[in-house]
Amino acid sequence: IHAAAQLYFNKEPADLTISEATLLAGIIKAPEYYTPKRHTDRAASRQQYVLARMREDGYISAEEAEKASRIELDFQNLEKPALMFDRAPYFISYLLFDHLLPKYGSDMVYRGGLRVYTTIDIDVQTFAEEAIQNLKSEGAIVALEPSTGEILALVGGKDFEKSKFNRATQAFRQPGSAFKPFVYTTALREKIRPVDHVFDAPVSYDNGVDESGNRDMWEPGNYGDKYHGEVTILEALTHSYNTVAVRVGHMTGIDKILNLARDVGFTSPHLPADLSLSLGSASVTPLEMAAAYSVFANGGYRIRPYGIKRVTTAAGEILEQRGPEPVPAVEPELVTSIRSVLENVVRAGTGRRAAIQGYETFGKTGTTNEYTDAWFAGGLPGLVAVVYAGNDDNKSLGHPGTGGVVAAPVWKDFVEKAITRLPVRQQFAPTSVIMDKVAVCSESGFLSTSNCPSVEIYLPDGTAPRAFCPLHGGNWAMAFSDERAPLLRLSPRDQEVLAVASARLPVYSMTLPEDFGIARKEVVPPVYTQVQKPEPERTPAPVESPKKAAVPLPKASGASSKPKERTPEEVEQRFQELLKQYGLSN
Numbered sequence: 001i002h003a004a005a006q007l008y009f010n011k012e013p014a015d016l017t018i019s020e021a022t023l024l025a026g027i028i029k030a031p032e033y034y035t036p037k038r039h040t041d042r043a044a045s046r047q048q049y050v051l052a053r054m055r056e057d058g059y060i061s062a063e064e065a066e067k068a069s070r071i072e073l074d075f076q077n078l079e080k081p082a083l084m085f086d087r088a089p090y091f092i093s094y095l096l097f098d099h100l101l102p103k104y105g106s107d108m109v110y111r112g113g114l115r116v117y118t119t120i121d122i123d124v125q126t127f128a129e130e131a132i133q134n135l136k137s138e139g140a141i142v143a144l145e146p147s148t149g150e151i152l153a154l155v156g157g158k159d160f161e162k163s164k165f166n167r168a169t170q171a172f173r174q175p176g177s178a179f180k181p182f183v184y185t186t187a188l189r190e191k192i193r194p195v196d197h198v199f200d201a202p203v204s205y206d207n208g209v210d211e212s213g214n215r216d217m218w219e220p221g222n223y224g225d226k227y228h229g230e231v232t233i234l235e236a237l238t239h240s241y242n243t244v245a246v247r248v249g250h251m252t253g254i255d256k257i258l259n260l261a262r263d264v265g266f267t268s269p270h271l272p273a274d275l276s277l278s279l280g281s282a283s284v285t286p287l288e289m290a291a292a293y294s295v296f297a298n299g300g301y302r303i304r305p306y307g308i309k310r311v312t313t314a315a316g317e318i319l320e321q322r323g324p325e326p327v328p329a330v331e332p333e334l335v336t337s338i339r340s341v342l343e344n345v346v347r348a349g350t351g352r353r354a355a356i357q358g359y360e361t362f363g364k365t366g367t368t369n370e371y372t373d374a375w376f377a378g379g380l381p382g383l384v385a386v387v388y389a390g391n392d393d394n395k396s397l398g399h400p401g402t403g404g405v406v407a408a409p410v411w412k413d414f415v416e417k418a419i420t421r422l423p424v425r426q427q428f429a430p431t432s433v434i435m436d437k438v439a440v441c442s443e444s445g446f447l448s449t450s451n452c453p454s455v456e457i458y459l460p461d462g463t464a465p466r467a468f469c470p471l472h473g474g475n476w477a478m479a480f481s482d483e484r485a486p487l488l489r490l491s492p493r494d495q496e497v498l499a500v501a502s503a504r505l506p507v508y509s510m511t512l513p514e515d516f517g518i519a520r521k522e523v524v525p526p527v528y529t530q531v532q533k534p535e536p537e538r539t540p541a542p543v544e545s546p547k548k549a550a551v552p553l554p555k556a557s558g559a560s561s562k563p564k565e566r567t568p569e570e571v572e573q574r575f576q577e578l579l580k581q582y583g584l585s586n
Contacts, residue, residue, distance in 0.1 A: 002313055004028075004112065008036070009073075018060060019068040022050040031105030035583075036073075088125045090156035090166050091118075095307050097578055098169075104311075104319075106582040113314030119150035119307050123421045128153040131387075131414035135406070137397055139389040140167035140286045141414060146294035146384045148324040149303035152422070153385075154287070165392065165571040172270055172283035172563040173390055177240045177350075178366025178375040178403065179280030181296070181338055182264065184237055186257045187248045188334045193463055194234040194341050195445030195486045198248060200241045201227050203493055205275065220246050220279060223367070223402075232445045232486065234455060237341050238349035240365065242279055247491035249278030263329040265291040265302045270563050280366060283563050289377050290386040296339040296362060297379045299431060301326035333460040336431045340457040344442075346378065348455075353408040354378060356415055359426050363411070365403030371396045376407035380415070382424035387411040392568055436464035441472060445486030449473040 004024045005013045016024070026046025027034035036043035048069060055065040100109050100116065108114060128141040132155050143153040156166035165171070188194070200222070207216040222242050228235075236244035249257060254277055261271060261282075270283035291305050303326055310321040342362035345351045350365040354376055363378020373390040374397055387407040389397065397406060436459045441452035446465045448454035451472035467482040468474030479485060490498065566574075 002315055002317065004031075004108065008107075017068070017071070018051075018064060019047075019071040019073060022054065022068060023047040023073065026050045031108055033105075035105055035107050087122065088120055088129075088154070089160035090168060091120055091125065091151070091154040091307065093160075093164065094154060094156070094166055094169055099308065100311075101578075101582050106584060110584075114319075115312045115314065117309040117311070119145075119152065119309055120154075121152045121421060124418045125153040125155070127417040127421075128155045128414055131410050131417075132158055134410050134413060135389050137389050137391045137406075138163070138167060139387065139407075139410075140171065141385065141387050141410075142168050142286045142290040143383060143385040143414075143418060144290045144294055144303070144305055145382065146297035146303065146379060147301075147326070147382075149291065149294070149305045149326075150309075150324075151287075151305055151307040152383070153418070154307070163392070163568055163571065164575040165566070165568060167388065167390075168286045170285065170566075170571075171388070171390075172268060172285055173373045173388060174280055174283055174368045175289060175375055175377070176280040176366035176368045176373065176403070177242070177245075178289065178364045178377045179282060180237060180240065180245050180278070181342060181364055182261055182292070183245055183249050183252070183257055183278050184233060184341070185330060185334055185338045186260045187233070187252045188337055188460075189260070189331070190252050190256070192233070192248065192251065192489055193445075193459060193486070194232065194237070194337065194457060195440055195459070195465060196233055197230050197445065197486055197488045198233060198236065198244045198491070199494055200229060200231045200236060200244050203243050203246060203491075205493070218276070220276075230488065232442060234341055234344065234440070234445065234457065235442050237364075238344050238442070238455075240345075240350050245278045246275055247494065248489075249275055250491045250493060251489060254278075260330065261292070263302060264295045265304075265329075280368070286386045286388045289375070289388075290384055293377045293379060293386065294384045295330050296335050296342065297381065297384050297428070298326070299332045300328065300330040300335040302329035303327075331433075332431050333433045333435055333458075336433075336435055337458045337460060339428070342378065344455050344457070350402070350404040351376065351378065351408055353404055354412045354415075356380060356412065356419070359419070359424070360428055361415075363408075365408060367402040367404075371398060371401030373397075374401055374403045374406035376403050376411040378411065380419070380424060381426065381428050383415065383418060383422055385411060385415055385418070387414070431458075434461040435459065436461055438464045440465070441469035444469045444471045446470065446474060446479060446482075 002013055005011050005016055009016065009020050023043060026049060027043055034042045034046050051065045051069055054060045055062055124143060128143060132139055132141050138157055141153060141155045144150065145152055154168050156168040157163050202221065204217050204219040207218055210216040220242050231241065231244065254273055254275060257277060258271055258273060266284055266288055268282060268284045268288060271277060272281050287305055291303060294303050295301060306322050308322055311319045313319065339362050342364055343360060346355050346361045346363050351363045354363050355361055359380045361378065361380045363376055366375030372394050375388050377386045379385060387410045389406045438459060439448045439454045439456045440446065441448045442455045443453060446467055446469040449468050449472045452469050463484060465482055465484045465486060467479040467485065470476040470479040
């Protein structure tokens with residue numbers, strides 16, 4: 001009331017007349033809808049309602065009510081406000097149109113003396129606005145404080161004057177392989193470890209007959225159509241092997257992956273309930289991607305991104321106040337383990353161009369079909385950031401428009417500058433649970449020898465192998481007797497093809513049929529006394545694939561896996577409509 005009294009009548013509340021006070025009381029219900037600036041009839045109607053209620057309740061007489069209703073009020077400060085976007089325009093427009101204007105109305109926001117305290121770090125915001133100019137396409141950059149959800153920087157495009165479309169909050173795009181960490185986190189919850197083995201080989205699923213009567217076969221493949229036989233999950237995530245992610249998704253169950261995705265903060269209605277989700281066929285915004293990746297930096301908590309800390313009147317009265325709202329989402333040992341693998345993505349995998357020297361940096365690249373979208377999502381202690389690159393008309397970024405080539409260098413450029421301003425640490429704090437920190441061979445998954453391609457990762461307590469890698473000097477007998485030895489994990493599709501079930505099989509002990517698509521790695525172990533487990537008596541030809549890539553889940557009413565695309569012209573038109581709605585000049 002104090003702010004409204006100052007805004008409309010330049011008075012203290014105690015000095016208001018009955019006519020003035022009842023008008024303010026009437027418009028509080030919906031300040032924008034009843035604003036006397038543009039809707040004098042609505043404001044007058046509400047004033048009459050308040051006067052009538054006060055008369056009925058005995059606060060004023062009928063004569064006082066009649067007199068107050070006839071007084072012509074003298075409003076102050078009703079000139080048309082200009083919409084100013086001098087700094088952080090995408091961030092400011094996000095706060096205005098998503099929160100401030102709907103809640104308080106343009107009169108209060110622009111003439112009521114409100115003080116809005118935001119989370120933005122203007123230096124970090126400037127670094128993001130500079131970094132995004134390095135993209136040849138359009139794009140977005142979002143940076144969060146992962147333990148609180150504070151938005152430190154938000155850039156929704158290269159030029160706000162040319163395009164009001166906020167790609168950070170409004171662009172639903174497929175994240176591609178940047179979604180895979182959530183697939184593998186779900187798998188780890190199901191006791192499938194990064195050191196376990198999965199086939200990286202062509203795979204197909206029969207989805208029956210399409211509307212045209214043709215056979216609908218889904219045949220996901222790797223980048224460049226290169227396959228690597230039996231690999232560790234560690235290696236598969238590091239180098240982003242698609243067929244492994246699909247197999248792991250099939251083993252784990254898409255319903256469980258969907259549940260985890262919701263738990264970590266994905267709010268998009270466009271998450272498909274089929275195996276393509278394993279390859280990031282969902283449509284999500286960069287802001288929710290940053291929120292979801294925060295679980296890897298904060299120990300497994302879902303955070304709610306927010307840009308406003310508090311709103312006060314000119315006199316200092318707090319109208320609203322926000323702060324961190326962390327909710328436990330994923331077990332800390334799971335996110336710590338997957339984060340350690342994501343650190344290897346940056347050290348030795350598809351994210352090498354994002355490495356920040358001297359800092360524990362994790363992240364994952366994402367690329368969609370035809371190079372339509374490119375992503376890099378990741379973080380370090382105290383900061384999570386996402387870079388998205390893509391064209392509004394969905395045209396290709398061109399070869400090689402991958403996340404590692406297009407987005408990762410921009411991410412690095414931004415983060416290297418941001419950490420000069422932010423109180424980030426070089427190493428992640430120890431987790432609250434006991435973990436096994438081990439150096440393993442990226443090829444075998446056993447403890448590494450001096451001859452192994454060694455990777456240091458975290459595994460949940462009591463799950464790390466005990467034997468040293470037999471491929472590079474370790475003892476084969478000890479490897480085969482290790483109760484924690486890496487397991488060969490067979491997807492339901494593999495079990496059909498090979499006619500065997502997932503089991504503790506000796507590493508490299510099976511022979512694949514010629515028609516499986518790719519031969520196993522050739523490994524000749526030394527002679528030893530322990531008897532190997534026999535191969536199956538026969539290896540049948542591939543049987544018919546499942547009718548569906550996965551049992552589909554019921555979709556919510558009105559849900560769609562693909563969002564409706566808006567053209568730049570439609571976005572500009574909508575922006576002008578909002579300006580008109582709130583009585584603002586551009």
